[in-house]
Amino acid sequence: MKKLILFTTVFVVMLSCSAQSIVYDITASPEQIVGDNYYIKDVNNQFSSVVGTWKWQDGISYFEITLQKFEMESYSSSSTKYYDHIYGKYKYVENGVVIAEVSQINPFPNFKLVFSFDTPTKYIIGINDVVSGKNKKGYFIIISPNTATLELKDIEGVNIGGYNSIIPFSLPTSVTLTKQ
Amino acid sequence: MKHKLKNYIKLGILLFGILFLVTNCENEPIKEIHAITKPSFKTSKINLSNFKNKDKVFKKLNDVSKNTTNLQNRTVYDSINNFFVNTESVILIEYEEYHWLTFNIERDYETNLLENLILKYNAEHDTYQAFISEYDITDEERELLSQGGFIPNLEHKTTFYPIVEFNNNILNRPGDIIPDPITGNCYMIDDVIRYTDGTFVVTYIQVDCPGGAGNNSNNNGDGNGSGTETGNDTDNTDTNNSNNDGDSTQYGGGGGADTNDENAGDTNLPDDLDNTVATLPNIDNTCNKLSKVSNSPSFQLRMQELIANTVNNTEIFYYGRHLNNGNMDYSANDRYEGQPNFVGVDVPLPNTKVDSFIHNHFNNGNGTLSVFSGSDLYSLYELYINDKIKDLSKFVMVVTTPGNNISSTDDDTVYAITINNSLEFATFGTKFLTDPLIVDVLLYNDRDNKIDKNISNELNEERFVRMLQKNSSGMSVYRGNRTNLNS
Numbered sequence: 230m231k232k233l234i235l236f237t238t239v240f241v242v243m244l245s246c247s248a249q250s251i252v253y254d255i256t257a258s259p260e261q262i263v264g265d266n267y268y269i270k271d272v273n274n275q276f277s278s279v280v281g282t283w284k285w286q287d288g289i290s291y292f293e294i295t296l297q298k299f300e301m302e303s304y305s306s307s308s309t310k311y312y313d314h315i316y317g318k319y320k321y322v323e324n325g326v327v328i329a330e331v332s333q334i335n336p337f338p339n340f341k342l343v344f345s346f347d348t349p350t351k352y353i354i355g356i357n358d359v360v361s362g363k364n365k366k367g368y369f370i371i372i373s374p375n376t377a378t379l380e381l382k383d384i385e386g387v388n389i390g391g392y393n394s395i396i397p398f399s400l401p402t403s404v405t406l407t408k409q
Numbered sequence: 410m411k412h413k414l415k416n417y418i419k420l421g422i423l424l425f426g427i428l429f430l431v432t433n434c435e436n437e438p439i440k441e442i443h444a445i446t447k448p449s450f451k452t453s454k455i456n457l458s459n460f461k462n463k464d465k466v467f468k469k470l471n472d473v474s475k476n477t478t479n480l481q482n483r484t485v486y487d488s489i490n491n492f493f494v495n496t497e498s499v500i501l502i503e504y505e506e507y508h509w510l511t512f513n514i515e516r517d518y519e520t521n522l523l524e525n526l527i528l529k530y531n532a533e534h535d536t537y538q539a540f541i542s543e544y545d546i547t548d549e550e551r552e553l554l555s556q557g558g559f560i561p562n563l564e565h566k567t568t569f570y571p572i573v574e575f576n577n578n579i580l581n582r583p584g585d586i587i588p589d590p591i592t593g594n595c596y597m598i599d600d601v602i603r604y605t606d607g608t609f610v611v612t613y614i615q616v617d618c619p620g621g622a623g624n625n626s627n628n629n630g631d632g633n634g635s636g637t638e639t640g641n642d643t644d645n646t647d648t649n650n651s652n653n654d655g656d657s658t659q660y661g662g663g664g665g666a667d668t669n670d671e672n673a674g675d676t677n678l679p680d681d682l683d684n685t686v687a688t689l690p691n692i693d694n695t696c697n698k699l700s701k702v703s704n705s706p707s708f709q710l711r712m713q714e715l716i717a718n719t720v721n722n723t724e725i726f727y728y729g730r731h732l733n734n735g736n737m738d739y740s741a742n743d744r745y746e747g748q749p750n751f752v753g754v755d756v757p758l759p760n761t762k763v764d765s766f767i768h769n770h771f772n773n774g775n776g777t778l779s780v781f782s783g784s785d786l787y788s789l790y791e792l793y794i795n796d797k798i799k800d801l802s803k804f805v806m807v808v809t810t811p812g813n814n815i816s817s818t819d820d821d822t823v824y825a826i827t828i829n830n831s832l833e834f835a836t837f838g839t840k841f842l843t844d845p846l847i848v849d850v851l852l853y854n855d856r857d858n859k860i861d862k863n864i865s866n867e868l869n870e871e872r873f874v875r876m877l878q879k880n881s882s883g884m885s886v887y888r889g890n891r892t893n894l895n896s
Contacts, residue, residue, distance in 0.1 A: 255856055259872050262857045265879070269856045304840055312855055338847060345854035355850030364846050382775060384849055385752040385862075386782030386808075387726055387768050390791045 250311060255346045268301060268311040275349050276315055278371060283406035289325045292401050296344060299336045317342035321400050329360045329399050344369060356381065361396040375408040457496040466510060466528060523551055699825050699887060702765065702805050705736035712809065715769035716891055719811035719821055722771060723747050724754040729765030737765055753784065762799040770810040776862035779810050779822050780873040783849030790842035801828050809891065820866050823889035833883030
């Protein structure tokens with residue numbers, strides 16, 4: 230038993246201290262972040278104000294997004310840069326008919342909905358419309374603890390090949406959502 | 410009972426200790442953002458045959474030595490450089506997941522020179538880079554070293570020579586002149602500054618090669634001969650490339666003194682180099698590497714159209730193709746225009762391979778990005794993976810943007826991108842450019858980059874270049890002049 234406790238102790242301490250990344254809060258600026266070994270973390274749990282399910286509803290039409298926080302994500306196994314990110318799924322129903330749905334929340338690199346922290350009440354949102362294949366980018370602005378606006382715009386710059394379908398973007402681009 | 414209580418107290422102390430350690434590990438870095446980054450190196454003496462990564466090391470030694478003898482033997486002979494290294498007595502320096510191996514070099518002739526073979530581990534690619542280091546020290550100092558003593562300022566008495574590749578000159582000391590075997594140009598290291606976070610900044614200029622040979626006389630540079638290179642000595646972020654023409658300055662690239670300039674051959678540092686050492690990569694503002702493109706009549710004509718359009722309401726795009734006379738042609742058949750008042754322009758893949766694309770951004774009232782957008786980079790990668798780029802090393806991508814001030818064109822910008830390292834570009838693309846949302850929303854908006862249309866052009870430029878640099882994108886960025894497309 231003693232050995233087990235000791236082993237567990239050593240293991241926990243090693244886990245805690247082995248990867249000593251510098252931790253920065255998500256409010257840090259790029260100029261504050263130095264080196265290549267860091268963790269940009271939601272230190273003060275600000276993501277909790279957006280994580281969860283948000284819904285816009287008009288009769289039997291609704292647009293629902295569900296957001297989840299993913300901690301200590303890195304872009305490759307060899308990278309020593311880590312991030313807290315928010316990814317999500319969505320469902321758009323128009324007059325009772327499902328127009329578009331992403332039923333699973335996938336993190337990088339297969340996400341369809343991503344939120345990036347800008348300020349405590351403003352997030353940059355990127356969304357892929359699974360019907361048209363098109364992407365839009367915009368802002369999710371929290372106007373009260375349970376209310377937020379979502380505005381989506383086209384992405385600036387050149388779009389060569391891949392995602393310029395003739396099918397129009399099928400998701401709502403300007404709605405007010407309520408937290409469920 | 411007493412025994413049991415004693416055990417509980419012990420356990421309590423132990424758990425308190427764990428809690429203390431865990432909370433310390435988590436909280437301390439937040440408070441001391443700038444103070445705790447000094448690397449702590451662990452040094453030990455090892456026998457290579459017992460080293461965890463010995464297969465890779467022996468492979469590198471094989472590559473370096475071109476030797477067919479059994480490398481598992483005690484001594485390895487480098488037939489090209491004519492030296493032996495002892496694999497039974499190796500210094501291992503470790504820092505986090507990085508390490509360096511230092512071997513003592515023995516010659517088959519008498520010499521007073523102290524030399525080491527250094528293998529530097531590249532964690533990202535799981536490979537080694539090889540260097541020879543020479544120590545210019547006295548017999549007394551050598552004796553001191555052998556007794557485990559310390560020589561002050563040893564780094565100033567040390568010269569590093571890369572083996573095999575030219576592009577490892579980051580470890581040279583100031584004043585060293587390094588020839589580029591590809592172009593024949595020579596570069597002098599101006600300064601090397603190491604920061605406590607492990608980042609280094611190297612500045613260097615093009616100089617006459619020793620003996621007067623080897624300079625590239627076709628250089629069209631304007632004489633602004635500074636180059637800066639940044640990287641991290643624990644991570645192989647050196648993006649210097651052997652294809653560098655030497656006729657441009659670029660982050661991660663070569664210097665740019667013009668041999669046609671009146672100062673050609675002057676190895677003294679130009680005045681403007683005094684302030685070139687900075688923590689951030691400098692961006693090129695000469696665009697002279699792009700001279701062939703910028704001198705093309707078609708480029709000048711189309712760019713006038715794009716520049717004028719930054720205050721209109723569409724994005725316009727042209728593919729470019731080299732003509733037989735070397736000029737770039739942006740044909741009307743290769744012109745695409747976006748929808749009015751909608752940012753972005755949809756463009757099909759070209760039928761045949763291309764050499765360039767140019768386009769403009771505009772401000773539709775919602776602000777505009779003063780540098781290349783993530784979608785622009787995504788599109789470059791789309792061309793690449795669809796094999797639509799004729800020669801990646803010569804490809805040029807240009808954007809002109811209206812800047813932040815929509816009522817004036819004073820802060821409008823012109824930027825160009827070229828590929829300086831195709832391998833790095835491919836790796837960067839695989840990671841970040843397979844989906845525009847990854848680059849546009851995640852990478853650009855992560856707090857370590859934060860490239861945004863709501864900040865100044867200068868800050869965006871700085872962050873954009875740093876983002877490409879930190880992620881070893883293989884790309885070089887150039888700033889142009891809207892009123893003079895030849896510069």
